[in-house]
Amino acid sequence: MSSSKGAGPGARRRRTRCRRCRACLRSECGECHFCKDMKKFGGPGRMKQSCLLRQCTAPVLPHTAVCVACGEAGKEEAAAGEDERFDLSLMECSICNEIIHPACLQMGRAEGVVNAEIPNCWECPKCKREGKSSKDVGDVAGKRRADNGDDGLRWKLTVEQAPAKKKGPPATPPGQAPPPEDPPNPAHKRKKERDPPAPDAGARKKIKGGRDKHLKKKPPGASLAPAAPPVPMAAAPDRREKLERFKQMCQLLERVRAAPSSSSSSDTDSESGESSGAAHSPPSPPRLPPPLSFSTSEEEEDDEEDDEDDREDEDEEEDAAGPGKENNHRGAPRVRGGPRRLLGWPLVPSPPKPPALLQLERHVVRPPPASPEPDALPLVPLTIFSVMCCDKRLWTRIDLSRRTSITPSMLSGIIRRQPASLDLSWTSISKKQLMWLLTRLQALRELLLPPPDARPGQTEARGRLQGLWELRLAGLDITEASVRLVARHAPALAKLDLSHCIRELETCERSPASGTRTGSGDPGIRSEGTCSAQTRHLGVRATRERGSQTPGILTSMEAMTINMSCGGKGTVCTGLVDSY
DNA sequence: CTCAACGTATTT
DNA sequence: AAATACGTTGAG
Ligand SMILES: [Zn+2]
Ligand SMILES: [Zn+2]
Ligand SMILES: [Zn+2]
Ligand SMILES: [Zn+2]
Helix, strand or coil: CCCCCCCCCCCCCCCECCCCCHHHHCCCCCCCHHHHHCHHHCCCCCCCCCCHHHCCCCCECCCCCCCCCCCCCCCHHHCCCHHHHHHHCCEEECCCCCEECHHHCCCCCCCCEECCCCCCEEECHHHHHCCCCHHHCCCHHHCCCCCCCCCCCCCCCCCCCCCCCCCCCCCCCCCCCCCCCCCCCCCCCCCCCCCCCCCCCCCCCCCCCCCCCCCCCCCCCCCCCCCCCCCCCCCCCCHHHHHHHHHHHHHHHHHHCCCCCCCCHHHHCCCCCCCCCEECCCCCCCCCCCCCCECCCCCCCCCCCCCCCCCCECCCCHHHCCCCCCCCCCCCCCCCCCCCCCCCEECCCCCCCCCCCCCCCCCCCCCCCCCCCHHHCCCCHHHHHHHHHHCHHHCCEEECCCCCCCCHHHHHHHHHHCCCEEECCCCCCCHHHHHHHHHHCHHHHHHCCCCCCCCCCCCCCCCCCCCCCEEECCCCCCCHHHHHHHHHHCCCCCEEECCCCCCCCCCCCCCCCCCCECCCCCCCEEEECCCCCCCCCCCEEEEECCCCCCCCCCCCCCEEEEECCCCCCCCCCCCCCCCC
16 A cells, blocks of 8 residues: 555546547536536535436546556557557556556556446556455555445446447547446445455455455456456366357357348457346247356356346356457457456347448447458357357347346446347346446437427427337336326327336226226326236226327327236226236 | 536435 | 435546
8 A cells, every 4th residue: 555656546536527428518408316406507506416418428537647657648649559559548447546557567468457338447457466356446555445335337437429430449539538338337236245256346246255366267346357368168067058059059140140240340359158138039030049048257146046047057158259369368458348248148139130220339349359250250159159149130139137136247238239129127227227228228318319300399299209009117116297208208008017016196096996087197097897806917907088188198099008906005906907 | 716526425 | 225415626
């Protein structure tokens, strides 16, 4: 401690908004919680927080930040190549908080692990060498502790807009910051736990601190970098089966690979296997090998109750990484940063989706190892494997339901894949995590945007839920007002799951009688049928009452199925046990 | 200096 | 865990 000047560890520099990301560029909504607190919107101004819709997704170091070693600012603009650019930039360690030019490190920058989701953020070589992990934060220089509510979402979000296309180099356009994304955080669960891993990143379990140091894989933790070590997978007994599946996948890829995925090369990052999640997919095309899921050290077995039948493997195909070269062990500073590992296995690849929207190519990971296009790839198993792990086309659906814990790496993986379908039911995902996801999932974000055809004076915005036909809100403490909004904005809704909702909803009164009409709220929904009390998931079939005075509600809907079982206050369920 | 808000500390 | 409160830093 005490190492250096006040600037060292002691004075952590506060990050500020980048001013360039989508969030930074928009105006305050004036309606969110924090906006309402602002004096300008009539609030008391005590919270002093940024508008929720303006949460910067790529917070940057203050302009006044300087290198702890040489005292100078970042000079990336003066650099020529990518590497030099990195060497001359200022990097802030998420563990010890020191800000330094990688070039000013005598031990070299090779051991540092870059967090590609946050600009100028890494786990410095010093900390890495000492085996520190995000968990150790706090001891450093006696300042800052990480124990506090640090959930890992330290620097708010980052997402970003559109960097230049896939360029190879860092996306740092001239004078600007890269388009990072950011780390999520696991938060919740795990009550205390001490030592081991994970402060912010998901660190899981109790691995003991004692020596993990150089265990082969990196200690979980950090949401940051994926393990970098190239760990050659040693052969293991049960690995055989995995290899088998792996082969199958390769074959499948062969078949599927028709699509040119020039997709982000960066995407190919290394992923190690990591957790799981299973992806289901529509019945269609080529079928992948069985579910299989593997996890790496990260979460894997947390003692929790992850149980699940499936997962149990542990592997790590870790380095599948780099397509090609990538791991450079010494020498190059690598950034394996960004992406943490995988989420799971795709059960079925989505049909060779045309290159339709290669949308967000975001994530520019530092070392853009030019990744060969899949088509051009030599049929190297590992390489193909890594490509598959990140190819967005193979991840149209991601199912993390029932996972007891949603880790940062999972969130990161979700964002990188931009799935068309994402199931997070029963995950107890935290509000922060959900917010984090919402701001960077294009599809969901668009869902909440005003309709493309909305006109200024238009009072009754139609929204983008016109085609929504099923909505599951089970277990939520949803209000009647919310249900009304749903009914109003989702005219095509055919199935609505409100089971396990604690509060009493008047929308569809639950009375023993059948064919009763709705309660006071009456959105024009009438329930009918009989109730089978013992059934846990019985549902209520409600039919829209014709001529309801509530205009717009359930319009165009002849009937919809509403599951209101297990509601609050000992209410009696009404209706038919439907097909739900 | 003023205004915005980050990162913590306290409360709920 | 989430909500609230606020000292203080950072941009202009
Ligand atoms: Zn707002
Ligand atoms: Zn920003
Ligand atoms: Zn320096
Ligand atoms: Zn450090």
